[in-house]
Amino acid sequence: MRRWILLAVACVVLTQLSWLASAAQPPVPAQPTAPAASPPPPKREAKQPLIRSLLEMLTGAGDIEQADRDNLEKSLYDADDELTKAKELNRQAIEETNRQVPIGGAKSPNIVLIVLTGLGYGDLGCYGQTKIQTPHIDEFARTGTRFTQVYASAPGGLPSLGGLLTGRNVRHSGLYNERDLLPNETQTLHTVVWKAGYTTASIGPADPYALRSREALLRRRVDHSITFLNAPVAAFPKMAWRNGVEVTVPKNAAGEKELSAIDFLTLETLNYLDTRRAPVTAADRSAMPRDALAQWEYKQHLRNRGRPFFLHVQLPIPNLGDEPVKLDEAWSEGQKNIAGSITRADAAVGRIIERLRLRRLLSNTIVVVTSDGGPIGEVDFFKRTGGLPGQGGELKEGGLRVPFVTNWPNSAIFSDQVVLAPTGIDPAPAAADVPTPAPVPLTPALADRVHPAARSQLDLIRSISAAASSVRMPQDVDGGSLLGSPLTPGTARVFYWSDPKSGLEAARAGKWKAVRTNPDQPVQLYNTEADPQEATNIANDHPELAKKLAGAMDAAAKPVVRKAAVRPQ
Secondary structure, eight states: OHHHHHHHHHHHHHHTTHHHHHHHSOOOOOOOOOOOOOOOOOOOOOSSHHHHHHHHHHHHOOSSOHHHHHHHHHHHHHHHHHHHHHHHHHHHHHHHHTOOOOTTGGGOOEEEEEEEETOOTTSSGGGTOSSSOOHHHHHHHHHSEEEEEEEOSSSSHHHHHHHHHHSOOHHHHSOOSTTEEOOTTOOOHHHHHHHTTOEEEEESSOOTTOOOSHHHHHHHTOSEEEEESSSSOOSSOSEEEETTEEEEOTTTTTSOOOSOHHHHHHHHHHHHHHTOOOSOOHHHHHTOOSSHHHHHHHHHHHHHTTSOEEEEEEEEOOOSSOSOOOOOSSOOHHHHHHHHHHHHHHHHHHHHHHHHHHTTOGGGEEEEEEESSOOOSSOTTTTTTTTOSOOTTSSSHHHHEEEEEEEOTTSSTTTTOEEEOOOOOOOOOOOTTOSSOOOOOOOSOOOEEEEOSOEEGGGHHHHHHHHTTOSSOOOSOSOOOSSSOOSOTTOOOEEEEEETTTTEEEEEETTEEEEESSTTSOOEEEETTTOTTOOOOOTTTOHHHHHHHHHHHHHHHOOOSOOOEEOOO
């Protein structure tokens, strides 16, 4: 009987630990609960050693009625759940308290990563486009650096975004298609910079994190999030998720088409940048809302406001003609829509950069503008791949090589750049509130800083980690670094891509590119300099080289023991 009393007291004490969980986590709206049922307690392994010991004592106790034994066992399992939750929240609280103070202090750069989905290598004026107007990104390239050989980790879509965020190729990231999610334990750009003391934001349609709750936001280290419900994204979305809560997109809820996806996401980005002021004042604290949920959000905002920030923005470019734009050109409606959508996206980038300038953030902010893979739709008319073969969804150059323009203050990124002239682009006036800029007259007077070395978007996580002065440099990644020239003269970096759905994979080293339709088929080999269209298979002429590249593909494709979560329906 004495043992029974001790067990009961232990259960009561452990159950009281639930206050730790409720105090540490943000308030959430009450959810309807099912009526209490009394099935036999589940036979499972307790997570906490103390609870396991108490369960063993209960099993060995012979003087307890079965009903009392069942109730005690259930109470112990409940206590195990509460204690596990309390320990996890305590661990998170300690991690938050011990977040690395950036080595650079106030000089740690902000980081803005802008991804334009489906933007082709040849879609921008600074990459040779002559028909589509992109004056804002062209001007940004003129004052920054334009990379000429940057490759996406996959030919578009969520798998490509997964590589960009994790530094891992498709075989290792766990993102094979649009329904996959990044595994919870995967280190991403957001987690790396968050641990370096940054506040983080993710604004855009793609959602590899499933940021549909505040628990997911905390787990993925995303402090601010805007994402859509539907994929592919509607040109005029009706609903979105903001910080884990479903919200209505203004002006579109009743079926109107007044606020496009690009404009909505741009406005959300500008609003986010407007809150980057510091320090927190007494007036800020006095403005604390009364609602518990709003109060938690406001506290999060005040806590993060003075930190350097990492902002990931993804803007969709509708390629299917569902966002009509008026253009005075003798083109088809589809061609006008594509050109107008790209110009609209260019204006959105211009507004974001201009807002950084107005908020006096630009001089201490790394800005990267890139794409997630090759274009689809009307490719040939505009030469959207810059003359490269293939398009989005294919493992040819046109589906893999992407525009990549950056302004990266105080770094070694210019160590192997080449200066070319001219670009034929004049500076465009800042137009923060003009949705579609006017064409810019051409002049031959400007120089263009070009980074010719081959790089991959897999390199971003190491590069940004270094820029954020993180002491937790990611190791389990496939990428290198954008900074400097890590390769010795005479060596060629091997790039690897795969499409697990079709079994197609490819690798490139210098001018040599190998393609394999599936692991059981022989490798096809192409000389991309002599045969840029990848039309003539010369594997029989260079069997040793084909064998080496096949071995490189096998090594890169070795699976990591990691299972991707599945997106909830």
